[in-house]
Amino acid sequence: MLISEFFIMVNQPTLLSSQLFYENRVVEVTLNRVMLGLWKEIETRRKRSASFNCISKDVSYTERTKHHCWRCKDIIFHCLDKAQRQQWVQTINNQLSLLSIRPKRLLVYINPYSGKQRGKWIYEQRVAPLFSRASISTDVIVTESANHARDHLKTEVDLKQCDGVVCVGGDGMFSEVVHGLVSRTQSDSRVDQNQPNQDLVPCALRIGIIPAGSTDCICYSTTGTNDPVTSALHIIMGDSQPMDVCSVHHNNTFLRYSVSLLGYGFYGDVLTDSERKRWMGPSRYDFSGLKTFLTHQYYEGTVAFLPAKDNLGNPRDKIKCRTRCHICEQGANNGQLLSGDHVYKMAEENSDEETSGDGVWRVIRGKFLAINAACMSCACPRSPRGLSPYAHLADGTTDLILVRKASRLDFLRHLIRHTNKDDQFDMSFVEVHRVRRFRFAPKHSNVISEVDLSETSGKKICNQVCTAHPNNDTGHSNWNCDGEILPHADIQVSVHCQLIRLFARGVERGTTFDTYTWSVIEGSNLSWQA
Numbered sequence: 001m002l003i004s005e006f007f008i009m010v011n012q013p014t015l016l017s018s019q020l021f022y023e024n025r026v027v028e029v030t031l032n033r034v035m036l037g038l039w040k041e042i043e044t045r046r047k048r049s050a051s052f053n054c055i056s057k058d059v060s061y062t063e064r065t066k067h068h069c070w071r072c073k074d075i076i077f078h079c080l081d082k083a084q085r086q087q088w089v090q091t092i093n094n095q096l097s098l099l100s101i102r103p104k105r106l107l108v109y110i111n112p113y114s115g116k117q118r119g120k121w122i123y124e125q126r127v128a129p130l131f132s133r134a135s136i137s138t139d140v141i142v143t144e145s146a147n148h149a150r151d152h153l154k155t156e157v158d159l160k161q162c163d164g165v166v167c168v169g170g171d172g173m174f175s176e177v178v179h180g181l182v183s184r185t186q187s188d189s190r191v192d193q194n195q196p197n198q199d200l201v202p203c204a205l206r207i208g209i210i211p212a213g214s215t216d217c218i219c220y221s222t223t224g225t226n227d228p229v230t231s232a233l234h235i236i237m238g239d240s241q242p243m244d245v246c247s248v249h250h251n252n253t254f255l256r257y258s259v260s261l262l263g264y265g266f267y268g269d270v271l272t273d274s275e276r277k278r279w280m281g282p283s284r285y286d287f288s289g290l291k292t293f294l295t296h297q298y299y300e301g302t303v304a305f306l307p308a309k310d311n312l313g314n315p316r317d318k319i320k321c322r323t324r325c326h327i328c329e330q331g332a333n334n335g336q337l338l339s340g341d342h343v344y345k346m347a348e349e350n351s352d353e354e355t356s357g358d359g360v361w362r363v364i365r366g367k368f369l370a371i372n373a374a375c376m377s378c379a380c381p382r383s384p385r386g387l388s389p390y391a392h393l394a395d396g397t398t399d400l401i402l403v404r405k406a407s408r409l410d411f412l413r414h415l416i417r418h419t420n421k422d423d424q425f426d427m428s429f430v431e432v433h434r435v436r437r438f439r440f441a442p443k444h445s446n447v448i449s450e451v452d453l454s455e456t457s458g459k460k461i462c463n464q465v466c467t468a469h470p471n472n473d474t475g476h477s478n479w480n481c482d483g484e485i486l487p488h489a490d491i492q493v494s495v496h497c498q499l500i501r502l503f504a505r506g507v508e509r510g511t512t513f514d515t516y517t518w519s520v521i522e523g524s525n526l527s528w529q530a
């Protein structure tokens with residue numbers, strides 16, 4: 001059982017306050033209404049248990065360590081007598097029962113083949129003991145095939161029987177859980193996912209990620225680290241982080257959801273090649289990355305996009321998405337406004353702009369090495385700032401990055417900037433836009449024209465015939481959609497603001513002093529944990 005955060009804080013109503021013994025000191029420990037503890041040293045004595053006649057209690061707690069990691073530690077308090085101990089245990093348990101944000105029953109899916117195939121070990125050795133200590137009951141399913149978790153969530157599970165879903169694995173496993181939960185929520189609400197402009201119903205259950213994959217981009221971008229113990233503690237504490245989800249359609253037919261990267265060209269080709277090399281584990285991406293880089297393929301096509309409102313900043317404004325992010329709050333408010341009033345900008349007569357019911361579309365044609373849409377920063381151990389360092393987790397937008405045809409050397413310089421502090425967008429062949437929706441049509445495609453007729457008022461967005469690249473059979477790349485290859489190159493993408501919630505709290509700003517989160521475990525001993 002866990003209580004809330006332990007901050008050094010004053011002016012909170014006190015529920016219980018006692019002098020307890022800690023090591024060779026007497027300390028005053030205070031428990032208050034919002035479960036914040038204050039303890040201060042009263043006097044230091046040599047600890048002589050016999051003379052104190054203490055009843056000891058194991059206290060374990062979690063403290064923040066470096067690089068956004070959280071850890072459990074143990075501490076022992078001693079009470080003067082049994083009655084005092086019972087009073088503490090009872091008061092804390094009463095408070096714990098009031099903390100409804102903390103999950104009590106979790107459904108856990110483990111992909112035994114993720115990353116270096118250590119998902120099962122990580123869960124059993126590092127996570128399950130913490131869940132059990134926090135009195136969380138679990139229903140654990142080790143998946144037997146791809147889409148096992150997705151289909152189970154879609155059709156079989158009684159969602160009312162659990163407080164959250166946990167996936168142990170990588171981004172692909174998280175994507176399965178998102179697809180299962182989002183699709184189930186829509187079908188339970190009779191919402192048709194095939195309509196690209198359809199407002200989707202947010203999922204009620206939160207999702208936890210225990211990272212065990214090859215990239216772990218979603219875990220890293222939402223907690224600041226890919227550490228399984230930290231993720232377990234965010235789940236136990238009942239943290240909540242809303243997240244945007246992009247829906248991807250082809251020709252008014254639903255294809256997939258995406259929460260991190262939608263990449264055409266470079267990242268699509270890396271993924272296509274790396275899927276044949278799964279046996280190599282995480283290093284398949286480096287191998288295929290190098291191969292794709294050397295191939296230096298570019299693709300022609302047309303991108304049309306609906307820019308985000310100005311109050312959501314821009315991809316180069318240096319405003320990072322952090323815990324309780326103001327931009328994400330604005331995004332949620334915009335969403336509410338827009339659903340009541342779809343027209344926020346009047347049409348302008350411009351050959352590169354198209355109007356529809358909800359704003360002015362911009363159209364860009366060209367030859368691209370990569371077209372990437374990052375709905376969040378996509379930070380991961382390979383690229384600690386991510387593909388779009390100032391993208392936001394829950395603002396209802398995605399950052400559309402267009403990397404035009406350039407020399408190998410320039411493209412390499414652009415890639416290297418993902419690994420250091422230099423601005424990867426500050427290059428003449430790269431442009432980036434914050435958007436709410438976009439479409440792409442590769443060469444010889446008439447799909448945007450069809451979409452156009454149904455969605456916009458007359459003018460065709462894609463009116464340019466594109467030519468095939470001579471080195472490629474089709475002249476098309478594939479879209480990498482959160483690590484899955486999409487079956488079509490012509491796609492329409494819409495961002496759904498805050499459609500899901502994670503057991504996370506976003507990346508925290510650096511703290512001036514460490515705060516501690518505590519829990520109490522009842523037994524013969526009394527203990528705290530963070």
Ligand SMILES: CCCCCCCCCCCCC/C=C/[C@@H](O)[C@H](CO)NC(=O)CCCCCCCCCCCCCCC
Pocket residue numbers: 170171172214215216217260261267270271285286289290293378380382383386387412415416418419480481482483484
């Ligand atoms: C010179 C070093 C340049 C390094 C550039 C690193 C940029 C890394 C950016 C990573 C962004 C990941 C976004 C997340 C995507 C996930 O939804 C998805 C599923 O897990 N993962 C991938 O698609 C996996 C995508 C993995 C892509 C790895 C690309 C590696 C490129 C290596 C290029 C080598 C050129 C060397 C020339 C001498």
Ligand SMILES: Nc1ncnc2c1ncn2[C@@H]1O[C@H](COP(=O)(O)OP(=O)(O)OP(=O)(O)O)[C@@H](O)[C@H]1O
Pocket residue numbers: 110111112113114115116142143144145146147148168169170171172173174176212213214215216217483
């Ligand atoms: N039991 C299973 N057997 C085979 N494939 C599975 C199984 N369970 C899940 N999968 C599939 O494995 C794919 C990859 O899994 P996952 O994303 O967890 O690991 P990864 O690819 O190593 O990591 P990352 O996505 O972070 O790069 C997912 O698309 C998922 O659908």
Ligand SMILES: [Ca+2]
Pocket residue numbers: 244374375376391392393394395396397398
């Ligand atoms: Ca976003």
